Amino acid sequence: MSEYAVACHNVSKAFGSVKALRDVSITAKAGEVTAIIGDNGAGKSTLIKIVAGVEQADSGHIDLFGQQVDFTNPEEARQAGIETVYQTLGLIEDLTIWQNLFLNREIVTGFGPIQLMNKRVMRQRSHEMLTALDVHIPSVRARVRGLSGGQRQAVAISRAAGWSSRVVIMDEPTAALGVRESAKVEELIERLKDKGLAVIVISHNFDQVVRLADRVWVMRQGRVIAELSQEELDAAQMVALITGAAKGDKLNESGDLDD
Amino acid sequence: MRGISKGVRLAAMAGAGALLLAACGSDSDTATEEVVVEEAAAGSGLSDIRVAAVIKDEANPFFGTIAEGMKEAAAEYGIDLVVEYAPTLNDEVGQANKVDTLAGQDFDCFVVIPISSNNLSQSLGKVAQQGIPIVNIDSPVDAASLEAAGGKVTAFVGTDNYKAGVEGGKKMKALVGDGATVGLIAGLAGNVTSNARIDGFKEGAAGLTFEGPVNADWDTAKALDAAKAMLAKNPNITAFFAANDTMAQGIAQAVAESGKDIKVMGVDGIEAILQDIKGGKVTGSVSQYPWVMGKLGVEACIVAAQGGTVTEFVESPAIVVTSENIDTAISGFPKPPGEYTNPFPAQIQK
Amino acid sequence: MTPKVSGSGAASAAPGPSFSLHTIAAKLRDPYFWADWTVVFALVAAVLIFTALEPGNFMTAYNVNTILTASAVPAILALGQAFVIMTAGIDLSNAAVLTLGAVTFGWFFFRGYPLIWCMISAIIVGLIAGLINGLIIAQFKINDFIVTLGMLSLAQGVALVISNAKPVQVISPVLAQFAIGKIWVIPYLMILAFVLLLVCQFFLTQTKFGTHVLATGGNTDAARAMGVRTKAIKVSVYAISGTLAGVAAIVTISRIGAAEPAVNTAFLLNSVAAVVLGGVSLFGGRGNMIGPFVGAILLTMIINGLIVAGVPQYYQFIAIGLIVMVSAVLVRSAK
Numbered sequence: 010m011s012e013y014a015v016a017c018h019n020v021s022k023a024f025g026s027v028k029a030l031r032d033v034s035i036t037a038k039a040g041e042v043t044a045i046i047g048d049n050g051a052g053k054s055t056l057i058k059i060v061a062g063v064e065q066a067d068s069g070h071i072d073l074f075g076q077q078v079d080f081t082n083p084e085e086a087r088q089a090g091i092e093t094v095y096q097t098l099g100l101i102e103d104l105t106i107w108q109n110l111f112l113n114r115e116i117v118t119g120f121g122p123i124q125l126m127n128k129r130v131m132r133q134r135s136h137e138m139l140t141a142l143d144v145h146i147p148s149v150r151a152r153v154r155g156l157s158g159g160q161r162q163a164v165a166i167s168r169a170a171g172w173s174s175r176v177v178i179m180d181e182p183t184a185a186l187g188v189r190e191s192a193k194v195e196e197l198i199e200r201l202k203d204k205g206l207a208v209i210v211i212s213h214n215f216d217q218v219v220r221l222a223d224r225v226w227v228m229r230q231g232r233v234i235a236e237l238s239q240e241e242l243d244a245a246q247m248v249a250l251i252t253g254a255a256k257g258d259k260l261n262e263s264g265d266l267d268d
Numbered sequence: 269m270r271g272i273s274k275g276v277r278l279a280a281m282a283g284a285g286a287l288l289l290a291a292c293g294s295d296s297d298t299a300t301e302e303v304v305v306e307e308a309a310a311g312s313g314l315s316d317i318r319v320a321a322v323i324k325d326e327a328n329p330f331f332g333t334i335a336e337g338m339k340e341a342a343a344e345y346g347i348d349l350v351v352e353y354a355p356t357l358n359d360e361v362g363q364a365n366k367v368d369t370l371a372g373q374d375f376d377c378f379v380v381i382p383i384s385s386n387n388l389s390q391s392l393g394k395v396a397q398q399g400i401p402i403v404n405i406d407s408p409v410d411a412a413s414l415e416a417a418g419g420k421v422t423a424f425v426g427t428d429n430y431k432a433g434v435e436g437g438k439k440m441k442a443l444v445g446d447g448a449t450v451g452l453i454a455g456l457a458g459n460v461t462s463n464a465r466i467d468g469f470k471e472g473a474a475g476l477t478f479e480g481p482v483n484a485d486w487d488t489a490k491a492l493d494a495a496k497a498m499l500a501k502n503p504n505i506t507a508f509f510a511a512n513d514t515m516a517q518g519i520a521q522a523v524a525e526s527g528k529d530i531k532v533m534g535v536d537g538i539e540a541i542l543q544d545i546k547g548g549k550v551t552g553s554v555s556q557y558p559w560v561m562g563k564l565g566v567e568a569c570i571v572a573a574q575g576g577t578v579t580e581f582v583e584s585p586a587i588v589v590t591s592e593n594i595d596t597a598i599s600g601f602p603k604p605p606g607e608y609t610n611p612f613p614a615q616i617q618k
Numbered sequence: 619m620t621p622k623v624s625g626s627g628a629a630s631a632a633p634g635p636s637f638s639l640h641t642i643a644a645k646l647r648d649p650y651f652w653a654d655w656t657v658v659f660a661l662v663a664a665v666l667i668f669t670a671l672e673p674g675n676f677m678t679a680y681n682v683n684t685i686l687t688a689s690a691v692p693a694i695l696a697l698g699q700a701f702v703i704m705t706a707g708i709d710l711s712n713a714a715v716l717t718l719g720a721v722t723f724g725w726f727f728f729r730g731y732p733l734i735w736c737m738i739s740a741i742i743v744g745l746i747a748g749l750i751n752g753l754i755i756a757q758f759k760i761n762d763f764i765v766t767l768g769m770l771s772l773a774q775g776v777a778l779v780i781s782n783a784k785p786v787q788v789i790s791p792v793l794a795q796f797a798i799g800k801i802w803v804i805p806y807l808m809i810l811a812f813v814l815l816l817v818c819q820f821f822l823t824q825t826k827f828g829t830h831v832l833a834t835g836g837n838t839d840a841a842r843a844m845g846v847r848t849k850a851i852k853v854s855v856y857a858i859s860g861t862l863a864g865v866a867a868i869v870t871i872s873r874i875g876a877a878e879p880a881v882n883t884a885f886l887l888n889s890v891a892a893v894v895l896g897g898v899s900l901f902g903g904r905g906n907m908i909g910p911f912v913g914a915i916l917l918t919m920i921i922n923g924l925i926v927a928g929v930p931q932y933y934q935f936i937a938i939g940l941i942v943m944v945s946a947v948l949v950r951s952a953k
Contacts, residue, residue, distance in 0.1 A: 063843075084845040099840040101833045103904040108829055113845045115826040124826050326931065353931050355921070359884040364874055365688040365918070369925045372680035384785055386876030390797060413875045416789040457783035458879050483783070 013072070014039040014176055014207030015060060015091075020069035022055055029055040031231045032069070037224070039175065042198060042208045044218045047228035048251050053211045056228075057178050060209070061093040062086030074175070092169035093178045100153045100165055107135035107149040110168050138171040139164075142200055159190030166197050176207045183214065195221060215244040227257060234259050313617070317347040319569045320375040322366050323406075324383055326353040328486065328514060329538045330558050331381070333602050334406065337562025338379065345570055345616065350375070357456070357486065360387035367391035371398065377422075377569035379403045385410040385460050393417025401572035405565040406558075407461050423571075423578040425564040427556040429464035429535075432586040436465075436533055436554040437472020439588045440507055443531055443551065444476070449504040452481035453491050453519060455511045462486075462511040465535050465554075469509050479505055484515050491518030499526055507531035513541040513553055520549045537589060542598050545589060552590035559602035560584045567612035579611045654897045656948060657909050660941075661916045668923035675926050679803045685915070685922045687797075687873070690807035691716075692914035694866045695885055696892035697818045698859030700910040703893050704822075705835040705852055706902025707755065707762040709859045711769035712866075713885035715747045717878070718773040719867030724786030724877025733790055740871075741864035747773055748860020752853035766856075774881045781879040788871050797872035807869055811911070814862070819907040831855060835902025891942045892917055900946075917941075 013036040022030040030052045037043035045053045058064040060071060062080030070077050073089055080086040083093070093099075100109050111131045117124035135149040144163045146156070153161060162182060169177045182198065183191035191214075198221060201208050212218050218225060219242045227235040227250045234257030235250050249255035321338055324331050335351050342349035352370065354363035360383050367380065368391050378395055380402060382388040388409060392402055396419030402409075404421045414420060440450065450473060455462035466481050479502050484491035491510060499505055499522065507530060508523070510516040516534025523530045534541055537555025544550040561584045571578045585608045589597045668676040675681065695712050702709045719740035726736040747769060754765045799806040822828035833841040834851045842848045866885075871877055894900060895916060896909025917938060924934045 082845075083843060087845060093843070095840075095843060099837075099843050101836040101840055101903065103836045103899075104829065104832060108833075112829070112833055112841070115829065117826055125824055126826060126829070350928065352925060355931075355935075356882075356884050358880045358882045360874055360878055360880070360882060361688075361691060361870060362882070362884055362921075365684070365922070366925060368684040368688065369681070369922050372678060372684055373675055373926060384876065384878055384880070386785055386787055387874040387878065389875045390794065390873055393794075394798065410787065410876075413787050413789060416791075417794060417875060456880055457778050458781065458785055 012038065014074055015209065016072040017056070017060065018070050018072070020056065020059060020066045020071065022052075022059060022064065022067050028231050030059075030066075033228070033231070033233050034069075035226045035233060035236075037176070037207045037209050039207045040202060040205045041223035042202050042210060042221045044210045044212055044222035044225045045228060046212060046215070046218060046225060046247060046251060050230075051228040051251075052231040053228055054180065057093065057180060057209065057211060060086070060176075061091055061178055063093075087172075087174075090173065090175035091178065092172065092174040092176070093180070094162075094165045094169045094182060095180050100161055102154040103152060105150050105152050106139075106146060106156075106164055107132045109153055109164060110135045110138060110149070110171065114172065138167050142167050142170060142197055144197070157190065158186050159193055162186060162190070162194050163197060166194065166201070170201050170204070170206065174206065176209065177201055178209045180211045181213065182210060183212075183217065191217070215247050218242065218247065219244055227251060229253060229257070232259075313574065314570070315346050315348075317345075317377070317570060317573045318375045319347055319349045319377050319379060319566055319573070320370040320373070321349065321351045321379040321565070322354070322363060322370065322388075323351065323379075323381040324354050324363075325357040327357070328512075329540065330512070330514075330536045333538065333558040334381070334562035334565075336602060337559035337564075338566045339562075340559070341563040341566035341570075345567075347566075347570060349566065354383055357383070360384055364388055364391045367395065371395045371400070375400065376573035377401045377403065379405060379565040379569050380409065381406045382409050383407075384458075386413045389413040389417045389419070392421075393419040396420060401569070401578075403565050403568045403572060403578075405561050423568040423580050423582070425561055425568060425582045425584060427561070427584050427586045429461050430468035430471075432535055432554045432556060433465040433468020433470075434472035435468075435586060435588050436509060436535060436552070437469040437474075439472075439552060439590065440469070440509060440531065440533055441473045441476060444507045446475055447477070448506045449477040449479055449502060451479045451495065451498045451502070451505045451508045451519075453484050453494055453498075453508060453510040453515050454481040455483065455486040455515070457483045457485075465511045466509075473509075477504075481511075484510075484518070486512055486514060488514050488518040488521075491515035492521050493518075495519040495522035496525070499528075499530075505530065507551075508533070510534045512536050513538045516541060516550055516553065517544065520544060524549065537587075537597070539601055542589065542594065542601060545591060545594050546598060548591070552588055555587050555589045555597065555604070557585050557587075557602070557604045557608075560604060560608060564610060564612060567610070567616065571612055571615040574617050576615050576617065578615065582609070582611060584608070652948075654906060654909055656897060656945060657895045657912045657916060660895070660945070661912055661919070664916060664919055664923065668919075668927065671927050672923075676923060681922065681926065683800055683803045683805055685919050686803070686808040687805040688922065689915040689918040690805070690811045691866045691869050691873075692885065692888045692892060692918055693808075693811045693911050694814055694862050694869065695889040696896070696910040696914040697814055697907055698862035699889040700893045700896065700898050700905060700907055701818070701822075701831060701855040701858050702762075703835075703890075703898050703900060704831050704902055704905050705855050706838075706900075707835075707852065707855065708766065708890070708900075709748075709751065709856060710763065710766040710886060711747065711751060711773055712859055712863045712889055713883055714770040714773035714777070714881045715744050715860050715863040716867045716870060716885060717881045718747060718777045718780075719744045719864040720871055720877040721777045721781040721786070721879055723867060723871055724788060725780050727788050727790075727877070728786050733792060736788075737868050740867045741861055744860040744862070744864025744867065745857055746860070748857040748863070749853065751860065752856030755856065756849040756852040770881070770886075777879050777881070781877065783879055785879060786877045788876055793868075793872040794875065797869075807872070810865075810869070814865070815907055815911045818858075822907055827851075827854070832903055832905075835899075836904065888914065888917055891938070894942060895945050 015037040017035050020033045047053050059066050062083045116127045116130050119125045132149050183194050223239050225237040250257050352366045363383050401422040403423045405425045454466050482494045484494045508519045513534035513536040520532050531551040533552045535554040537553050541553045585604050722743045723736045723740040726739050751769050755762050830846045830851050834848045838848050892913035893910040895913035898905030
């Protein structure tokens with residue numbers, strides 16, 4: 010077993026003539042929060058989409074706990090234990106909390122085409138899933154539409170964490186939230202980490218990254234330009250790296266950023 | 269993308285609503301009429317008679333004129349009359365629903381014009397099984413299908429559409445001469461009346477060359493487009509025959525736009541077409557006097573409701589109106605210019 | 619973490635059923651409750667109004683039977699349309715597919731095939747038409763309006779070709795008996811429609827498929843991200859709509875004793891109106907089957923009631939138009 014939960018090796022991806030990722034190599038450990046930061050268009054989202062199986066790399070490869078994986082769709086990634094919480098949440102507003110938690114994982118009994126849903130069990134387990142992460146929501150029968158932003162994020166994260174998953178990827182988990190709700194979500198992320206999951210977070214909130222992350226990867230124009238460990242974290246330094254004011258330790262390895 | 273489709277959806281909803289409203293947007297008087305003449309000079313029995321009429325769409329003035337003839341008869345004899353139209357031209361089941369609805373409302377006789385030869389058969393079967401007589405006017409109900417549903421038409425009043433077509437064809441042949449090419453424009457695909465008129469025309473005008481028939485669904489605008497397309501395809505066309513007047517009006521428009529001297533003939537004899545004949549836009553129309561048909565239908569119903577013996581088949585008059593007789597036709601409208609055979613007044617017990 | 623639920627509707631109590639004044643009050647404050655049940659209240663109101671207006675004529679056994687008989691076809695079409703609209707789609711071709719199914723039935727009937735085969739052929743043709751709709755919409759990502767509008771014309775054209783534009787009489791004592799048969803005042807046709815309602819409601823609420831239909835309509839991208847096979851769901855709902863149009867074709871033939879080649883667009887408008895009345899969101903994602911079913915009965919009943927009350931036809935159209943618009947506005951503003 011590798012020491013890394015996720016290891017990307019020289020991953021490149023182009024959309025037409027746009028090179029979104031160039032030889033990107035990052036790692037993430039289990040029981041740690043790994044943050045990926047960078048300006049818009051730096052390639053963060055493309056990278057996590059490749060890890061989550063939504064996009065496929067043109068070259069390079071990804072190891073999951075030391076095993077090379079080659080996902081062709083999100084379902085394969087999910088079966089391998091990689092869950093993603095997207096920025097746009099990915100919850101269905103008009104369905105209830107339990108329906109969202111069990112979407113496409115419905116517990117059914119039956120035969121052939123008639124697969125009866127076992128609603129009682131799903132509601133019960135939904136309740137347990139939320140309780141396990143100390144998420145308080147009045148009823149799992151409530152529709153998502155009636156929930157606050159923080160509650161929705163909590164549901165989305167619970168869904169990601171609740172399925173024998175080993176890696177949880179989050180794209181801007183607190184972007185749309187107020188201060189108090191952000192704090193709650195950060196607590197939730199800490200809890201996932203304590204449960205031994207590898208958490209990969211994309212964030213623009215540097216203070217949050219400083220608070221949460223055990224390791225940070227800085228990206229610029231499709232490349233990784235710096236790797237920072239927890240002791241090195243400093244919001245001003247990160248801003249400098251992202252904007253190009255500071256050069257970054259990885260830059261020399263992977264060449265110039267001249268285009 | 270989602271925004272656009274939202275807009276489209278709202279527009280479609282508004283459109284659907286507008287369609288529902290527009291479907292009834294014609295100008296004739298209200299569609300359900302109750303004509304009750306309390307102080308009827310006729311006998312007391314007559315005022316107890318309730319006649320239900322279910323006819324076709326009200327957008328076509330032909331049926332409006334039929335309804336006027338019906339109301340005339342109702343007023344004359346002091347009976348109670350309810351007229352219902354088919355919800356829309358193609359709503360065969362909707363028309364059947366109307367018959368079903370009225371069949372539960374204690375009427376003594378039904379006058380019907382079915383949208384298709386079959387669509388009312390089941391409903392009329394139920395009417396007949398209650399012992400209520402049925403008078404069929406204009407378009408025939410298919411006898412076999414009605415019999416299968418356990419019913420029979422008491423009397424039929426109508427024009428022989430085939431014969432009307434023949435008359436029109438003869439007149440057209442006389443007007444355009446041998447060897448001419450005539451464009452044919454038919455009504456709704458598969459419609460019995462339309463087929464009979466077109467087939468009759470072909471017989472009456474035998475020896476001429478025919479283009480078509482093209483179905484224009486009894487619709488003025490569709491007939492306009494169809495006529496344009498036929499003229500583009502075959503420039504030899506020197507005349508058009510349409511299976512009804514509303515389509516003839518559309519053809520006349522296409523002819524006017526082409527600038528050519530092309531004869532146009534329709535069937536029905538609606539009021540507007542008489543003005544078009546007068547103005548020279550339309551050459552002629554085989555006039556069927558729908559007013560007479562409506563009046564005869566209600567009169568036949570009165571006879572049947574009284575339990576009398578009804579003449580089973582009465583042909584309403586069909587006369588080709590052209591510039592030659594247009595003035596008499598206009599002054600007498602909606603009544604025909606001359607006398608016509610009507611056996612019913614003698615059969616009604618006053 | 620103790621987030622509080624914002625919004626009134628979601629505030630029902632702990633998991634597990636519990637009936638208290640509190641939960642009932644919460645239900646009444648839930649806009650979804652009103653969207654779902656408006657149509658039932660409207661139906662009750664319509665019954666009361668017409669009964670008051672025409673005491674001796676409206677609620678007679680005969681007239682109730684008439685309403686229910688006439689409601690069967692619109693109700694069956696509304697079920698299919700509801701599935702489609704729940705995925706944020708629309709099926710404009712259902713009336714034309716009904717016609718196509720009917721003439722296919724007529725084609726086989728005319729050639730002496732057994733009745734059961736004629737019936738199956740109508741359903742299969744409906745299924746095929748629906749599959750074509752769904753595959754084009756899902757696979758090529760073409761707008762549902764365009765595709766089903768195309769199918770409307772295509773089905774109409776094929777129907778005219780098959781039938782040679784002539785109606786085929788279908789004189790079958792079995793079908794005719796089926797059309798007029800009844801248990802008490804309930805016609806067999808309505809019993810058939812009701813069984814279909816139960817089946818559709820069962821699939822919607824009790825199976826994975828139903829949840830995935832609502833998920834696809836509610837947020838296609840999110841559903842797909844969770845691995846829901848949204849394309850397959852879309853193909854399925856159009857296939858269901860087409861199949862039900864095939865069933866409706868059989869019911870139509872049984873009622874009018876003929877397979878007619880003309881397309882009755884009133885059925886199309888009626889099915890969309892019934893679904894909207896029934897509280898299904900045109901933007902997808904929510905609704906149930908009971909609402910559209912009751913909506914179809916309501917629309918039929920209003921026309922019947924207005925005829926019985928002797929209201930002129932123009933006002934019948936106006937009434938239907940207003941009811942559809944007002945209910946659409948109510949359902950939307952309830953959100």
